[in-house]
Amino acid sequence: MIDQLPVFIIVIPLIFAFITPLLGWWKEKLCYPWVLLSLSLSTLCSVFVLNRVINTGTIHYYLGSWTPPWGIEYVIDHLNALMLVIISVTALLVAIYSKKSLEQEIPGKIVYFYTIFLLQVVGFLGIVITGDMFNLYVFLEITSLTGYALIAVGEDGAPLASFRYIIMGTVGACFYLLAVGYLYIATGSLNIADLARLLPNIYSSKVILVAFAFFFVGIAIKMALFPLHVWLPDAYTRAPSAASALIAPLMTKVSVYVMIRIMFTVFKPSFTIDMLPIADIMVWLGIFAIIAGAVMALAQTDFKRMLCYIVIAEIGYMVGGTGLANSIAIKGVILHILNDAIMTLGLFTVAGIVSYQLRGHKLSDFKDLFKKMPFTMAAFVVTALSIIGVPPTCGFFSKWYLIQGAVTVHCWAFVAALLFSSLVNIILFFRIFEIGYGFHEPGEVHVHGGEKAFIMEAPMTMLIPTIITALCIILIGIYNQLIITNIIRFAVPEL
Amino acid sequence: MFDFIISKYNYWFYIILMMIGFYAMIGKRNLVKKIIGMNIFQTAIILFYVSIACKKGAATLPILEHAHGHGEHAIEVSSYLNPLPHVLMLTAIVVMVATLGVALAIVIKIYRRYGTLEEDEIIEAMR
Amino acid sequence: MRILSIIVVIITGMALAYGTLDMPDWGDPDSPANTHVSPYYILNTLKDTATPNMVTSLLADYRGYDTFGETTVIFSAGMACILLLRRKRKK
Numbered sequence: 001m002i003d004q005l006p007v008f009i010i011v012i013p014l015i016f017a018f019i020t021p022l023l024g025w026w027k028e029k030l031c032y033p034w035v036l037l038s039l040s041l042s043t044l045c046s047v048f049v050l051n052r053v054i055n056t057g058t059i060h061y062y063l064g065s066w067t068p069p070w071g072i073e074y075v076i077d078h079l080n081a082l083m084l085v086i087i088s089v090t091a092l093l094v095a096i097y098s099k100k101s102l103e104q105e106i107p108g109k110i111v112y113f114y115t116i117f118l119l120q121v122v123g124f125l126g127i128v129i130t131g132d133m134f135n136l137y138v139f140l141e142i143t144s145l146t147g148y149a150l151i152a153v154g155e156d157g158a159p160l161a162s163f164r165y166i167i168m169g170t171v172g173a174c175f176y177l178l179a180v181g182y183l184y185i186a187t188g189s190l191n192i193a194d195l196a197r198l199l200p201n202i203y204s205s206k207v208i209l210v211a212f213a214f215f216f217v218g219i220a221i222k223m224a225l226f227p228l229h230v231w232l233p234d235a236y237t238r239a240p241s242a243a244s245a246l247i248a249p250l251m252t253k254v255s256v257y258v259m260i261r262i263m264f265t266v267f268k269p270s271f272t273i274d275m276l277p278i279a280d281i282m283v284w285l286g287i288f289a290i291i292a293g294a295v296m297a298l299a300q301t302d303f304k305r306m307l308c309y310i311v312i313a314e315i316g317y318m319v320g321g322t323g324l325a326n327s328i329a330i331k332g333v334i335l336h337i338l339n340d341a342i343m344t345l346g347l348f349t350v351a352g353i354v355s356y357q358l359r360g361h362k363l364s365d366f367k368d369l370f371k372k373m374p375f376t377m378a379a380f381v382v383t384a385l386s387i388i389g390v391p392p393t394c395g396f397f398s399k400w401y402l403i404q405g406a407v408t409v410h411c412w413a414f415v416a417a418l419l420f421s422s423l424v425n426i427i428l429f430f431r432i433f434e435i436g437y438g439f440h441e442p443g444e445v446h447v448h449g450g451e452k453a454f455i456m457e458a459p460m461t462m463l464i465p466t467i468i469t470a471l472c473i474i475l476i477g478i479y480n481q482l483i484i485t486n487i488i489r490f491a492v493p494e495l
Numbered sequence: 496m497f498d499f500i501i502s503k504y505n506y507w508f509y510i511i512l513m514m515i516g517f518y519a520m521i522g523k524r525n526l527v528k529k530i531i532g533m534n535i536f537q538t539a540i541i542l543f544y545v546s547i548a549c550k551k552g553a554a555t556l557p558i559l560e561h562a563h564g565h566g567e568h569a570i571e572v573s574s575y576l577n578p579l580p581h582v583l584m585l586t587a588i589v590v591m592v593a594t595l596g597v598a599l600a601i602v603i604k605i606y607r608r609y610g611t612l613e614e615d616e617i618i619e620a621m622r
Numbered sequence: 623m624r625i626l627s628i629i630v631v632i633i634t635g636m637a638l639a640y641g642t643l644d645m646p647d648w649g650d651p652d653s654p655a656n657t658h659v660s661p662y663y664i665l666n667t668l669k670d671t672a673t674p675n676m677v678t679s680l681l682a683d684y685r686g687y688d689t690f691g692e693t694t695v696i697f698s699a700g701m702a703c704i705l706l707l708r709r710k711r712k713k
Contacts, residue, residue, distance in 0.1 A: 063687045119698045142691065188656070188657065504648075547653075558677075603707060
């Protein structure tokens with residue numbers, strides 16, 4: 001039984017997803033506990049797998065007992081196991097959070113929403129656990145298709161935003177498929193470990209160079225790297241709160257994981273760092289993404305849209321950090337994947353709560369909110385401090401590693417961009433704190449006398465995941481050294 | 496020189512087809528034309544993969560004949576096509592059709608709401 | 623906007639064509655794709671899976687997991703269409 005744990009992580013949500021529509025026809029109220037049950041089981045399995053990987057090393061699981069490269073295999077090393085835990089815990093928290101917000105935003109379609117929700121989680125888990133390139137494409141398409149559907153049931157401009165996401169996302173996935181085809185023509189194999197063995201002989205071939213370029217562009221589209229980010233703000237702003245709380249923390253981070261896999265496991269660092277100038281290009285792309293994300297976030301009047309541009313800037317951190325190509329920076333990047341998933345989850349859950357109570361998510365809706373929703377706003381303050389990078393929240397530590405990595409290779413432009421981004425984040429969030437505390441118009445506070453003492457805190461199912469997320473931000477910050485020495489240190493490729 | 500072109504011209508055909516589809520996806524304004532471009536792009540990728548499987552000479556379909564019963568004939572690898580790209584493309588065709596279905600469902604939703612399928616008119620109507 | 627699209631398309635096309643210069647010829651029986659992994663499938667399909675059709679044995683046995691993912695894709699596309707298009711009948 002213990003040997004089959006890797007498969008249970010994927011198969012349990014999948015079987016539960018197939019049964020959810022039938023359950024919904026019979027009794028609609030049962031869908032919510034059913035989803036929670038399946039995601040809790042999956043979380044348990046992924047925690048056990050992480051434990052096993054820490055104790056015994058990389059797990060190889062042959063599907064159907066066919067040995068690779070003739071069959072498909074799962075390869076779970078430390079990076080994979082960490083990503084599995086991140087994905088399943090985030091999905092569980094969003095599932096707990098989603099009940100009330102779905103009842104308000106899309107009544108009558110809850111059963112099918114939960115089915116597609118579970119299928120998207122299966123897609124994310126399948127991408128990070130597999131060891132075969134074409135299998136990754138299949139699960140990438142599961143993730144994308146369910147993402148398009150989840151976004152399109154949102155508010156007014158959502159179908160058009162989702163359609164633009166379809167066009168750009170399909171271009172990205174097709175570029176990925178083309179690149180896998182080019183690799184197959186040149187080597188004849190689809191297995192990641194086998195490709196890593198065969199490719200060093202043909203690094204000077206033009207086919208491999210073009211394949212790497214198309215991998216990078218395809219994954220950059222999925223990752224929303226500037227300037228291919230145009231699908232992200234509209235799509236995440238108009239989506240329903242539960243959908244954006246699921247997709248925003250995970251989709252871009254899983255694409256960063258795929259990029260790290262392709263750059264360091266399939267193509268060894270001797271190709272990507274030494275033979276190509278890709279490292280410098282990535283650092284400059286990261287710098288542009290950070291600056292563009294920060295500047296565009298300043299110009300927004302809509303809270304959720306501002307969060308989307310913050311996500312784009314965070315992707316700039318990760319891509320630039322990978323381009324720096326030394327082990328401290330890559331440790332910072334992997335720690336930042338963990339931190340950014342939790343921070344983005346915190347931000348989007350707060351946005352969802354505000355949208356639930358006030359039916360809108362403009363910045364001006366935040367007036368006097370700190371008095372009306374003290375717990376939610378406390379969690380929001382913790383998350384905002386983490387994005388700015390204040391110790392002991394986790395955001396400080398990953399920024400610290402990235403800055404250390406940049407200083408080691410004397411890349412001062414990247415350090416300047418990181419500090420600029422922290423500065424802009426301070427301005428952004430303190431603007432919200434100002435509006436929230438009602439410092440702006442002191443005269444108006446006394447006008448609506450009866451409303452002043454009216455506390456309209458979020459419902460419990462929406463509040464608890466937000467508070468758990470804020471606690472995780474502080475805990476991960478305090479225990480980050482533990483995480484780095486036990487897990488991340490082994491996940492860094494040798495450079 | 497001609498040898499070079501004759502031996503690789505199939506790849507260039509597929510690339511031209513892919514680029515026609517790609518241009519339709521990003522250059523056209525009508526939503527249905529974009530979906531048709533997406534279809535052409537993905538079909539060209541499928542043709543590209545299937546052409547990898549071809550073997551010149553007496554290669555035939557990857558199905559063994561007279562396999563059950565009377566004795567084992569020696570199986571000659573070069574007389575059967577490579578089955579792996581065909582299998583990958585069966586999956587890719589299914590994924591293509593599924594994406595087409597979801598894209599058309601979203602287009603129906605847009606049409607019910609705005610009454611038009613031109614992208615600039617929809618953006619005007621959203622202001 | 624049209625000019626930008628045409629430029630992007632031409633650059634992508636030329637990059638792809640540049641990659642084909644090193645590719646094996648069309649129909650080469652000694653290309654890496656035809657000699658590395660697939661001879662095992664052709665030689666052992668009857669022994670391992672008792673199926674004379676190699677594509678079937680690959681689809682359902684050796685790479686059955688891909689087929690599993692494919693059925694999940696179809697199912698999620700179907701559910702997505704119901705989620706998007708279903709209208710409540712007003713009673």
